[in-house]
Amino acid sequence: MKLGSRIGRWLKREWIYFRKNRELLMLAIPGIVYKLLISYIPMVGLILAFKFFRYDQGIFGSRWVGLDNFKFLFKAQDAQRIIRNTLLYNFTYIILGTAAALLFALLLNEVSGRMVKLYQTTMFLPYFISLVLVGYIAYAFLEHKSGYMNSLLQNLGFAPHKWYFETKPWLFILPLVSIWKGVGFSTLVYYAGILGINSEYYEAARLDGASRPQMMMRITLPLLKPLVIILFILGLGNIFRGDFGLHYFVPNNVGMNFPTTDIIDTYVYRALTKLGDINSAAAVGFLQSVVGLVTIVSANYLVRRLDKESSLF
Amino acid sequence: MPLTKLERSSNYFINAFFIIVCALITVPFLLVIAVSISSEDSLVQYGYRFIPHEISFEAFRIVFKEPSIMLRGYGVTIMITVIGTVIALFLTALTAYPISRRDFRYQRPITFYVFFTMLFNGGLVPFYILMTQYFHLKNTLGALIIPLLLSPYNILIMKGFLDKISMEIIESAKVDGASETRIFLQMILPLSTPALATLGLFISFAYWNDWFTALLFIDNDKYVPLQLLLVRILSQIEFLANSPLAEAADKLQFANFPTLSVRMAMAILAGGPMLVIFPFFQKYFVRGITVGSLKG
Numbered sequence: 001m002k003l004g005s006r007i008g009r010w011l012k013r014e015w016i017y018f019r020k021n022r023e024l025l026m027l028a029i030p031g032i033v034y035k036l037l038i039s040y041i042p043m044v045g046l047i048l049a050f051k052f053f054r055y056d057q058g059i060f061g062s063r064w065v066g067l068d069n070f071k072f073l074f075k076a077q078d079a080q081r082i083i084r085n086t087l088l089y090n091f092t093y094i095i096l097g098t099a100a101a102l103l104f105a106l107l108l109n110e111v112s113g114r115m116v117k118l119y120q121t122t123m124f125l126p127y128f129i130s131l132v133l134v135g136y137i138a139y140a141f142l143e144h145k146s147g148y149m150n151s152l153l154q155n156l157g158f159a160p161h162k163w164y165f166e167t168k169p170w171l172f173i174l175p176l177v178s179i180w181k182g183v184g185f186s187t188l189v190y191y192a193g194i195l196g197i198n199s200e201y202y203e204a205a206r207l208d209g210a211s212r213p214q215m216m217m218r219i220t221l222p223l224l225k226p227l228v229i230i231l232f233i234l235g236l237g238n239i240f241r242g243d244f245g246l247h248y249f250v251p252n253n254v255g256m257n258f259p260t261t262d263i264i265d266t267y268v269y270r271a272l273t274k275l276g277d278i279n280s281a282a283a284v285g286f287l288q289s290v291v292g293l294v295t296i297v298s299a300n301y302l303v304r305r306l307d308k309e310s311s312l313f
Numbered sequence: 314m315p316l317t318k319l320e321r322s323s324n325y326f327i328n329a330f331f332i333i334v335c336a337l338i339t340v341p342f343l344l345v346i347a348v349s350i351s352s353e354d355s356l357v358q359y360g361y362r363f364i365p366h367e368i369s370f371e372a373f374r375i376v377f378k379e380p381s382i383m384l385r386g387y388g389v390t391i392m393i394t395v396i397g398t399v400i401a402l403f404l405t406a407l408t409a410y411p412i413s414r415r416d417f418r419y420q421r422p423i424t425f426y427v428f429f430t431m432l433f434n435g436g437l438v439p440f441y442i443l444m445t446q447y448f449h450l451k452n453t454l455g456a457l458i459i460p461l462l463l464s465p466y467n468i469l470i471m472k473g474f475l476d477k478i479s480m481e482i483i484e485s486a487k488v489d490g491a492s493e494t495r496i497f498l499q500m501i502l503p504l505s506t507p508a509l510a511t512l513g514l515f516i517s518f519a520y521w522n523d524w525f526t527a528l529l530f531i532d533n534d535k536y537v538p539l540q541l542l543l544v545r546i547l548s549q550i551e552f553l554a555n556s557p558l559a560e561a562a563d564k565l566q567f568a569n570f571p572t573l574s575v576r577m578a579m580a581i582l583a584g585g586p587m588l589v590i591f592p593f594f595q596k597y598f599v600r601g602i603t604v605g606s607l608k609g
Contacts, residue, residue, distance in 0.1 A: 017418050018418075020418070021417060021418045021419060023492060023493035023494065024410075024411040024414060024417045024419075024493050025411070025417075025419060026493075026494075027407055027410060027411050027493060027494065027497060028407070028408055028411040028412070028419075028423055030404060030407055030408070031404060031405075031407060031408030031427065031463055031468075032408075032423065032426065034404065034462060034463050035426065035427060035430055035463065038440075038459070038460065038462075038463075039430040039434055039435070040430070041435075041439075041443060042434065042435025042436070042439040042440045042443055043433070043434065043435040043439075044435070044439070045435045045436075045438070045439020045440070045442060045443065046435050046436065046439060048438060048439055048442075053442075055446065058446070059439070059442065104334070107327050107330065107331070108331070110323070110324070110327050111324070111327055111328060111331065112324070115328060115331070118335070119331045119334075119335055121592050122335040122338055122339060123334065123335065123338055124591070125338065125339070125342070125588060125591075126338060126341075128518055128522075128587055128588060128591050129522065129584045129587070129588065130521075130522035130523075130524055130540050130543075130584065131524070132524050132540050132543045132544050132547065133543065133580055133583070133584040135547050136345065136543065136547060136576065136577065136580040137341045137342070137344070137345055137580075139547070139576075140341075140344050140345055140348055140361050140577065141341070141344065141361075143361070145360065146356055146357070146360035146361050146573065147360065147361060148344055148360070148361045148362070148363075150360070151359075151360040151361070151362070180337075180338060180341070184338075212323075234431075237431075237432055244525065245524070245525070249544070249547065252547065265437075268436075268437055268438070269437070272437065272438060272441065273529075278438060278442075281437065281438045282436070282438040282439070284436075285435070285436025285437050285438050285439070286436060288436055289433055289434055289435065289436050292432065292433065293432055293433045296432050297432075
């Protein structure tokens with residue numbers, strides 16, 4: 001009886017709150033419904049990883065097969081290769097990308113006046129073209145017969161390369177392209193972070209006779225740390241997800257290069273569209289999501305234990 | 314404060330550094346432009362060069378001679394960009410506004426609900442099946458518009474901006490008897506113009522440059538946007554040779570169809586408009602992008 005009346009009171013209170021907030025809730029409803037349809041319902045589809053999907057039977061009608069879909073991961077050489085490639089490339093992109101963007105932002109902060117804008121605009125340009133176009137640009141450089149790289153090499157007295165049919169060069173080309181494309185945006189994010197730092201810190205430091213490098217090391221960098229860490233954690237959450245466009249269009253999807261260009265995402269795409277192997281693709285997608293969540297939560301946990309302020313949530 | 318001698322020389326050094334960086338970033342674009350305005354013969358003979366051996370606008374002439382391919386691509390791309398950006402912008406603001414209100418009781422759960430999708434998702438396969446088997450969106454404009462409507466990252470930017478609008482304005486409007494919908498439409502939206510401009514630009518770039526949803530959901534020629542057109546041309550040279558463009562080239566009595574320069578010309582026509590527009594909006598960026606914390 002007592003419990004019943006307590007629940008009753010609680011319901012009544014919640015009802016009053018609900019009436020007070022319902023207008024704002026109504027405004028949020030379209031977004032909530034959209035996310036439900038586009039993001040949450042596909043999460044239910046993760047059970048496909050444990051089923052043998054048939055179009056005529058649908059997601060729920062298809063037969064359960066347990067871990068069968070994951071089997072190829074333990075058998076095929078493909079699996080080892082795409083997982084290794086995805087992880088190594090992503091680590092490279094995160095570390096090189098962060099380092100370059102931080103360096104650029106710090107230096108940009110030392111440049112005065114009009115030039116800043118020019119540099120920013122220029123560095124930002126590649127961010128605003130699609131990876132398909134980046135593929136075209138790569139093609140203009142790397143094409144065997146007419147590409148610029150080969151004529152440059154020949155002019156310098158080196159042998160030309162068949163770039164699209166060699167595996168090794170991609171280990172350098174892909175990170176280079178990734179930085180070329182992304183550094184402008186990341187630099188701007190950090191630069192905006194630097195501009196957001198309270199100028200009183202710098203004035204106080206100047207009064208104490210600090211030099212500019214000292215201010216950079218003692219004020220700017222420590223205050224940027226939370227931003228760097230947050231972006232790093234977010235990056236880690238995607239460690240198992242590769243940049244499909246970069247790895248699909250820039251190497252031009254040439255099969256011979258798969259040992260060094262293929263990543264989970266290009267593999268899943270091929271499995272889905274070319275091979276029609278929906279089941280392995282679903283299993284890999286399941287792993288991507290789960291590993292992503294686990295890495296992001298554990299990275300966040302570690303960061304929170306070390307420095308509460310820098311954690312993401 | 315006057316610069317010391319050391320600081321001035323380091324300034325020169327830093328400027329030189331950025332000039333080199335900017336040159337390295339721009340050079341690839343120049344190569345594509347140079348190739349597109351080179352004559353096919355000189356490309357075959359001398360390869361791609363930064364300074365065209367023989368300038369020729371033949372590639373552009375051919376593309377414009379048989380404009381139907383490009384025009385259809387432009388039509389689809391412009392349509393999804395305009396419709397998508399308008400709806401996405403409104404939906405983003407609509408979702409960001411309630412979760413920017415600290416007095417909203419469901420602020421935290423809804424914020425979590427939205428941002429959780431950044432950390433976890435169903436992956437490509439269930440999404441693909443949902444879109445094609447349940448929503449029946451394959452080969453429709455909807456397939457190109459719907460997936461990009463609401464990104465948590467954009468909500469984050471919008472929320473960061475809305476957080477700075479003072480509660481007192483909202484309170485006073487409420488005292489005057491305005492409903493939340495009215496406050497949103499008549500006060501919040503007009504006050505957010507800078508953020509909406511930034512986001513609008515980002516969203517329209519996302520639509521303009523999107524190839525992934527098209528790659529997944531479009532195989533009907535009717536709804537091929539520019540980027541997918543480029544994908545097809547990049548992956549198969551024959552596509553060009555068998556297309557109306559080649560016929561146009563025949564009409565011009567070309568012995569060899571200039572695939573090399575036409576490719577690059579089409580790339581420029583597809584990517585160029587946005588690159589020309591973008592610098593004009595650049596001033597909003599630094600103000601618009603504030604990666605706030607997710608807490609809150």
